[in-house]
Amino acid sequence: MxxxxxxxxxxxxxxxxxxxxxxxxxxxxxxxxxxxxxxxxxxxxxxxSSSSKLSMIYFEGLNYLTRSDVIKLSNIPENSKMISLDFKKISQNISEHPMVEQVSVKKENRSELVISITEKNVLGCVLQKDGYSYVLSDATLIDQTHFISQQCQGLVIYGLEEEQDTAPLTLFVKAITQMDPIFLNIIKEIRYEPIFGDSNRFSLYTIDGNTIKVNSYTMVDKLKYYQTMVDKVTELHGDLKGIYHLDVGDHFQPYSTSSNELPTTESDTSVE
Structure with a gap:
């Protein structure tokens, strides 16, 4: 075996x-x-493939800025590929504009972009030597150098067209940002009217036909008493219109008794 x-x-x-x-x-x-x-x-x-190209951009929250403004700010090249877009950089570019408070950039579907913008609140406009500028709620002024088209349809500040010193305007704008928004709604026009010894004097023309003289340093506190003064004048004299001096002291001066016409203001004419 x-x-x-x-x-x-x-x-x-x-x-x-x-x-x-x-x-x-x-x-x-x-x-x-x-x-x-x-x-x-x-x-x-x-x-x-064509599906990789940016095919559409949607915009949300635009009131003063235009779509073309945002495109310029974003610096997005033509015929961009979705994969090459830096959303964070696009947001940073748009945020550099003083009108922009917040911005969000996000992708929608495979080839679409959504840009959502929150703009700052606009209090009104100021007429300066080079044209109109927006007055923002954070006391910032925006002029034509930021390629936006100013349409001053609300509150307008006049009298600063030849003023070289920007300090009075800056101080006044900071003051009105602290005012009650409800009170701002009754003001139809503001005029810079400095006098000797007071370079921060402004006149506020109200929709109820009165004029209020104020100083930028004290106006926020003194305007709190305006309605009380109006009520007292109405109680004593009826619907009497005039000038409320709140810049120095606090007293009421009726308009000239020789004419019932109110002072002419530039807001009575159209502003383009």
Whole structure:
């Protein structure tokens, strides 16, 4: 009876796992290579296809800025690819405009962009030497250098067209930002009227036909008493119109008794 071949089990057990590991590594490498190849092919196809291009931009929250203004600010190149857009950088570019308070840029669908903007509150306009400027709620002035079209349809400040010193206007704007918004609604026009010894004197023309003389330093506190003074004058003299002096002291002066006409103000004419 011949001797049968002897197989050493230890050697057998040690080699089989190695072979399996090598086969597994080869399979993983092939799978990884195939996956990367598919991703590369897919990326190339996507980039070369029309679906990768920015096809539409939607704008939200625009009142004073125009869509063309925002496009210029965003610095988005023509025929941009969606994959090349830096949303954070676009937001930063738009935020540099003083009219912008907040901005959000987000992708919608595969090739559309949504730009949402929150603009600062506009209190009115001021007529200066070079034209109209917006007066914002944070006391900022925006002129034509920011390529926005000023349409001054609300409160307008006159009398500063030839004024070289900007300090009186800056101080006054800071003061009106602290005023009650309800009170601002009854003012139809403001005029800068400095006098000797008081370079911060303004006249407020109200929709009820009165004029209020104020000083920028004290106007916020003194205007709190305006309605009380009006009520007292009405109680004593009826619907009598005139000038309320709140710049120095606090007293009422009726308009000239020789004429019932109120002083002519520039808001009676259209402002373009």
């Amino acid at each position: 011949g001797r049968e071949k002897v197989i050493q089990m230890d050697s057998y057990r040690g080699e089989t796992p190695k072979r399996k590991k090598r086969k597994l590594k080869k399979s993983v490498s092939r799978f990884t290579f195939a996956t990367l190849l598919l991703l590369i092919v897919g990326m190339v196809f996507y980039i070369s």
